[in-house]
Amino acid sequence: MSFLQPLALIALPLMALPIIIHLINQQRHRTIPWAAMMFLMRAKRMSRGMARLRHLLILLMRVLAIGALIFAISRPLSGGWLGSVGLSKPDATLILLDRSASMEMQDLQAGESKRSTALKRLAQLLEQGDYGTHLLLIDSASGQMQEVDSPKALLNLPMTGASATSANIPSMLETALAYLKANESGRAEIWICSDLNENDWDVHSGRWNAMRQAFAQLEGVHHFLLAYTDPPSNNLSLRVENVQRWKRGNDAELILDVMVRTNGNSGGTRRVPIEFEVNNIQSVVEVELDTLGASLQGHRIPIDAKLSSGWGSVSLPGDANPLDNRFFFVFSEPPVRKTVVVSDDKRIGEAFRRALAIPLDPRLQHQADVIPVNRVAEIDWESTGLLIWQGALPSGLVAEQIEHFVNSGRAVMFFPPAQNAGEQLFDSHWGAWQSADGKEVAKVAWWRGDADLLAHVESGDALPLNGLRTYRYRTLESTGTPLARFDDETPLLTRVPTDHGAIYFCSTLPTAQYSSLERDGIVFYIMLQRALTEGCLTLAAAAQRDAGVGVLADRDQWESIAPAENTASLSQRELHAGVYREGEHWVAVNRSQAEDNAKTSPVETVDALFDGLSYRRIDVDVGDTSALASELWRIFLIAMALALILEAILSLPSRKTEDTPLIDLATAEGITE
Amino acid sequence: MLQLKRDYLNQKVLERLSTLQLHARLPMVGSVSGKHRSPIRGSSLEFAEYRKYVPGDDTRRLDWRAYARNDRYYIKEFEADTNLRMCLVVDTSGSMDFTDNGNPAGTDAESGLSKLDYARRVAGTLAYIAALQGDAVGLYCAGQAFQKEIPPKRSATHLSVVLDELGTMEASGETGLADVLHETAERIPQRALIVVISDLFIEPETVRNCFEHLRFRKHDVAVFHLMEQNELDFEFDRPMRFVDMEGGEPILADPTVIGAQYRRAMEIYLESMDEVIRDTEVDYHRIQIHENYGDVLARFLLGRTPKRHK
Numbered sequence: 001m002s003f004l005q006p007l008a009l010i011a012l013p014l015m016a017l018p019i020i021i022h023l024i025n026q027q028r029h030r031t032i033p034w035a036a037m038m039f040l041m042r043a044k045r046m047s048r049g050m051a052r053l054r055h056l057l058i059l060l061m062r063v064l065a066i067g068a069l070i071f072a073i074s075r076p077l078s079g080g081w082l083g084s085v086g087l088s089k090p091d092a093t094l095i096l097l098d099r100s101a102s103m104e105m106q107d108l109q110a111g112e113s114k115r116s117t118a119l120k121r122l123a124q125l126l127e128q129g130d131y132g133t134h135l136l137l138i139d140s141a142s143g144q145m146q147e148v149d150s151p152k153a154l155l156n157l158p159m160t161g162a163s164a165t166s167a168n169i170p171s172m173l174e175t176a177l178a179y180l181k182a183n184e185s186g187r188a189e190i191w192i193c194s195d196l197n198e199n200d201w202d203v204h205s206g207r208w209n210a211m212r213q214a215f216a217q218l219e220g221v222h223h224f225l226l227a228y229t230d231p232p233s234n235n236l237s238l239r240v241e242n243v244q245r246w247k248r249g250n251d252a253e254l255i256l257d258v259m260v261r262t263n264g265n266s267g268g269t270r271r272v273p274i275e276f277e278v279n280n281i282q283s284v285v286e287v288e289l290d291t292l293g294a295s296l297q298g299h300r301i302p303i304d305a306k307l308s309s310g311w312g313s314v315s316l317p318g319d320a321n322p323l324d325n326r327f328f329f330v331f332s333e334p335p336v337r338k339t340v341v342v343s344d345d346k347r348i349g350e351a352f353r354r355a356l357a358i359p360l361d362p363r364l365q366h367q368a369d370v371i372p373v374n375r376v377a378e379i380d381w382e383s384t385g386l387l388i389w390q391g392a393l394p395s396g397l398v399a400e401q402i403e404h405f406v407n408s409g410r411a412v413m414f415f416p417p418a419q420n421a422g423e424q425l426f427d428s429h430w431g432a433w434q435s436a437d438g439k440e441v442a443k444v445a446w447w448r449g450d451a452d453l454l455a456h457v458e459s460g461d462a463l464p465l466n467g468l469r470t471y472r473y474r475t476l477e478s479t480g481t482p483l484a485r486f487d488d489e490t491p492l493l494t495r496v497p498t499d500h501g502a503i504y505f506c507s508t509l510p511t512a513q514y515s516s517l518e519r520d521g522i523v524f525y526i527m528l529q530r531a532l533t534e535g536c537l538t539l540a541a542a543a544q545r546d547a548g549v550g551v552l553a554d555r556d557q558w559e560s561i562a563p564a565e566n567t568a569s570l571s572q573r574e575l576h577a578g579v580y581r582e583g584e585h586w587v588a589v590n591r592s593q594a595e596d597n598a599k600t601s602p603v604e605t606v607d608a609l610f611d612g613l614s615y616r617r618i619d620v621d622v623g624d625t626s627a628l629a630s631e632l633w634r635i636f637l638i639a640m641a642l643a644l645i646l647e648a649i650l651s652l653p654s655r656k657t658e659d660t661p662l663i664d665l666a667t668a669e670g671i672t673e
Numbered sequence: 674m675l676q677l678k679r680d681y682l683n684q685k686v687l688e689r690l691s692t693l694q695l696h697a698r699l700p701m702v703g704s705v706s707g708k709h710r711s712p713i714r715g716s717s718l719e720f721a722e723y724r725k726y727v728p729g730d731d732t733r734r735l736d737w738r739a740y741a742r743n744d745r746y747y748i749k750e751f752e753a754d755t756n757l758r759m760c761l762v763v764d765t766s767g768s769m770d771f772t773d774n775g776n777p778a779g780t781d782a783e784s785g786l787s788k789l790d791y792a793r794r795v796a797g798t799l800a801y802i803a804a805l806q807g808d809a810v811g812l813y814c815a816g817q818a819f820q821k822e823i824p825p826k827r828s829a830t831h832l833s834v835v836l837d838e839l840g841t842m843e844a845s846g847e848t849g850l851a852d853v854l855h856e857t858a859e860r861i862p863q864r865a866l867i868v869v870i871s872d873l874f875i876e877p878e879t880v881r882n883c884f885e886h887l888r889f890r891k892h893d894v895a896v897f898h899l900m901e902q903n904e905l906d907f908e909f910d911r912p913m914r915f916v917d918m919e920g921g922e923p924i925l926a927d928p929t930v931i932g933a934q935y936r937r938a939m940e941i942y943l944e945s946m947d948e949v950i951r952d953t954e955v956d957y958h959r960i961q962i963h964e965n966y967g968d969v970l971a972r973f974l975l976g977r978t979p980k981r982h983k
Contacts, residue, residue, distance in 0.1 A: 034917065
């Protein structure tokens with residue numbers, strides 16, 4: 001329980017006043033000679049039972065009356081979960097607001113989303129109480145911290161509005177931790193408002209342990225989690241998984257793969273209309289939903305052949321979360337998928353060129369150029385999607401160019417040089433060549449089949465890496481993650497983690513002198529095609545991006561195209577779903593796929609993240625804007641009145657004693673006459 | 674009239690009560706002629722009955738008129754009047770020192786009477802009245818610390834001894850009333866009027882045994898049960914340390930807590946005492962010591978007047 005006038009609680013010891021008065025009274029006794037001791041002793045014996053209890057109750061009622069009065073004066077606030085707050089006011093209050101798309105789930109009757117409900121209730125609570133010298137907001141969309149003037153201002157700030165972003169709760173807590181450490185704040189309250197989305201919380205991240213230990217070292221920091229733990233209500237979300245513009249003769253068409261996901265209990269199969277809008281032309285298709293949702297693969301929408309690029313959207317009828325009912329997409333003519341192979345060995349370069357020049361889809365255009373290392377300067381980096389580097393690791397300007405190439409979202413694969421290992425690049429360095437010692441060939445003992453270049457094919461079949469024979473391979477010293485390993489634990493394929501683009505190191509070469517990659521073909525071809533596809537994602541004039549800070553940072557003059565009601569400020573618009581254009585370039589910004597997944601982290605798991613910290617979870621319902629805490633002084637005044645009434649009733653003398661005369665002298669005297 | 678020098682006797686009360694007589698409710702057996710009925714036939718003017726003459730009877734008591742009418746010999750018998758033995762049994766336990774304002778007697782000159790003072794006045798006045806009408810008076814002080822026994826005698830000097838003893842007796846220690854009553858019942862050979870003056874702070878069943886013993890010995894028993902208003906009401910507004918006047922352990926108690934229980938215990942005791950009185954048929958008077966003892970004694974004497982005189 002917290003109090004608006006906690007100083008009044010200093011008077012709590014006054015509750016002992018009736019007991020003290022009672023004890024003093026006991027000490028103030030008068031001595032009197034007494035004759036009728038036999039009755040006194042009997043009375044003492046009789047008073048051990050109910051009478052003593054009655055007297056104790058009277059004392060208790062007096063104590064309670066004083067206590068209730070003091071509590072009433074101290075203006076208590078309801079909410080047992082506030083019990084750990086204590087009596088002193090915090091120096092700072094930090095609000096960590098989850099603005100992710102899933103927080104826009106609404107209570108349709110109240111018209112309030114999880115985010116707005118949490119904000120209102122929190123603002124109301126802080127308005128009533130004392131939030132300290134600093135009121136700080138960390139919103140999940142921007143990840144930035146900013147000071148807020150008053151709790152009421154929270155309701156109107158753009159930084160507390162809806163967004164299509166995902167949240168990163170550990171990162172927000174780290175920001176809060178950094179602030180508390182930097183400012184050496186004393187007592188602080190951290191309020192986290194979230195729907196416990198599994199993706200947002202990333203409960204299995206190793207960051208939690210470190211963060212918990214760091215918070216444990218701070219004294220007086222209380223964590224409150226305003227959590228929506230109810231299972232998701234019936235909600236549909238939709239997403240365009242893939243969009244392609246194909247030309248067919250003189251006509252053109254868009255081919256879309258649309259996924260509709262069902263969250264909550266849909267109550268069996270039903271049909272739902274999906275509205276497509278392209279170039280201001282709407283069309284509706286009904287899909288049948290089962291318990292998981294529906295998938296609309298290869299939906300064709302004819303378009304004007306002259307329309308080489310543009311945008312569209314797919315919409316669902318309104319439901320609990322309005323933010324996941326519309327998905328924007330952009331399209332453009334597929335780019336030429338260009339690869340540059342840098343190798344001094346013509347034989348090896350040719351092997352790469354052959355594998356990369358043949359497209360998976362005949363409608364795509366592939367181009368693969370092989371150049372020696374000394375002609376690197378001729379590379380047109382802008383139009384290239386994949387760089388194959390088979391040679392000593394470069395340094396200097398070339399290394400910088402490759403780094404920039406990767407940062408722009410392209411892919412690079414390094415293959416070992418026959419001789420000189422070269423410099424260290426991307427924290428990786430080639431070691432010595434190894435031969436299959438004592439064995440004819442080195443076998444692949446393990447590879448990652450669930451994702452990345454060596455993932456299983458769509459049918460679920462694994463790539464035939466078991467049959468790959470490797471005669472020579474080069475060791476690699478790298479901080480990267482192996483995607484495939486030989487049986488002596490030497491990695492065959494390694495991926496170096498990057499924020500953008502992709503960097504791979506392959507330990508052997510495709511020619512027969514080194515391995516059967518080229519001769520067997522399948523693994524080699526698929527691996528290179530996948531790398532090329534990944535590298536060419538950014539080559540297209542139209543790109544799909546997840547909402548978040550920096551998604552529109554690559555160009556300066558993005559113009560908002562859709563939706564028409566997009567009024568977000570320049571700094572905020574990259575956080576909202578929409579379509580943006582600059583010249584030939586199009587970008588569709590949507591919520592991330594993780595936000596469509598309504599899976600929440602179990603509350604027990606979330607609670608465990610705060611083990612050892614001062615932490616209280618407050619479960620709230622969406623749409624319930626009732627006060628988190630309300631003043632209770634009336635209850636205490638009523639309690640005081642009741643205690644006084646009870647005290648008065650208990651203090652009343654027994655009626656029998658009052659009415660019955662003890663001695664009837666008239667009858668007692670001369671009784672035998 | 675005897676010359677009185679005892680300050681606990683009030684001349685006006687004595688003069689007022691001297692017009693009344695102390696009567697025994699039961700026939701008494703006395704050594705001399707007196708004003709009280711005797712179970713033995715005597716020569717008083719009060720006719721009792723006729724009975725047939727048997728040889729050996731005094732011929733002077735033959736009723737010749739009856740003989741003339743019936744030709745048979747009848748002896749005419751008359752009631753015998755005799756004197757009274759009155760034994761005053763005064764409780765001299767420490768509790769009798771309790772006064773009508775809750776203070777021990779003698780601590781404050783202006784304070785009221787103690788129970789013992791009251792007992793002194795009642796006993797002295799009764800002794801005087803009895804002596805005045807020629808009855809024998811005895812005194813028994815019933816305290817474990819202070820015991821005194823003065824057997825009943827008729828002489829004026831004996832009255833003086835009794836009155837002196839009344840004037841000097843003190844209240845202290847525990848009560849010895851039960852023992853004294855049993856001893857008195859056994860020691861006094863003939864019927865007597867036993868006047869008990871006490872606060873009777875002993876168990877009602879003990880009192881019952883004493884009274885039944887006295888009644889069994891044909892004694893006429895009168896009881897003055899002295900109480901004080903405070904003892905009945907138990908009205909105190911703060912915790913008190915009650916010191917036992919009979920030497921027991923003091924008790925610290927809050928009357929606001931145990932007041933109801935005290936009054937309930939008192940009520941039960943008085944009800945039990947009433948039952949004892951009803952069963953033993955003693956002449957019982959419950960007195961509050963702020964009452965005028967002259968009025969109390971007048972009521973007592975008038976109550977004992979034989980009905981045939983009314």
